[in-house]
Amino acid sequence: MKKIITIIIAIAGIVLYTTVNGCKINQEIADKSGAQLWAENCRRCHNAPDPSAHYPENWVTVGMHMQSRALLTDRERDKIVQFLQQ
């Protein structure tokens, strides 16, 4: 139990440190395209679907559904949905 608590505190410490260190939205990340965010995020759990896999209006539903599974940021969801709708 002690070991587990030490590990949890250590992880929390690292996370807190990096959080405080980088609290400004990074320009490079803000500039990522929808296509890039799709390629990075949509194959983390399963194969990434192509834009042709659904009708454009369905991608909004998929975007919300996948945001709730993957806990994407709002910005990622919006950009990915936009990319998939083209």
Next chain:
Amino acid sequence: MLNQKSKTNSIGDVANYEFSPMLLWRHGDRLLLEFEPSFDGSSLGVNWADVSYFFGKGIIVRAGYLVLPFGTYNKRLAAGWINKLAYDPTSITSSPVESDWGIEMCGGWQVGRQKVNLDVALSNGFGINNDGSIYNPGIVDNNLAKTVTGRFGWLPISNSSLEIGVSGIYGRAGMDTGVNRNVSTIMGAADIQYIYSKAPIAINIKAQYNVQYVSRMFYVNPGDSTGQSLFTYNNYTQGYYAMLSLRPVVPNKVLRNFELAGRISQFETPNGAAFETHIRQIDVALDYWINWRTVIKLSYENLLQTNPANAEIALADSKSLSHIIVVQFSVQF
């Protein structure tokens, strides 16, 4: 010494199927209803049925029969067309943590070059059986206490290729009255997901470790027919799975649809419990992807289960080993 030993070899057949169509209904861009019934040929169940409200700023609030945010397998990887092996890991299927009635709040945020996410639920929680094992009471709770489940996820690399998560569950499992009313359950999990993809190979790693602890109580001795004598043990259950898959990233249109996956999983119930068992499950599969959501798996499973003898409660030991080869077809719809 083995009193009982069994070995089976079987080839899976088409009679083993599960049909779980997923139904989504969206109202505007803030409300989403999710419903997944499941039918396995004999019984009809519900995997989940919930409504989510998208608050903005990355925050989602949910209520209903939801998948508990404990580890990542149940919520993110349990679908047949996502799992690269034919069966789910024993560390997951043997655990009482699955879906529960409750409310949930979750979200993901960018923090500099990294991302973090948080998922917290309040639900009915678990009940405790006379032998100390835990069960899921469902909609009619066994007590007034609610159970808290939470997971914190961290994506330290800016391309989201790595996610590390820690989860916990705390709740009172005993009834509201009686000797076991203060018995509580504490669980913890750690999970990791990593993907790498660059010609000529794509690598996928997924793993989750679970522990479950039930505070000390006395159980009725199943070896005593009068039901008078009691016994106890350290009620500590653990399990894990680790999966690795490899897929060629090559121009060849046939070769690049193959994927080779391997997984080991282990599950151990408490030493000294009447339900003590040790399970070791090894799976290997060669998959062929027809498209992004359709797969044919040629899969082998080796499952070893041992139940040690326990003189205190008059239990004999047993052991079983099975080899299963199955061809499974999975599609998302």
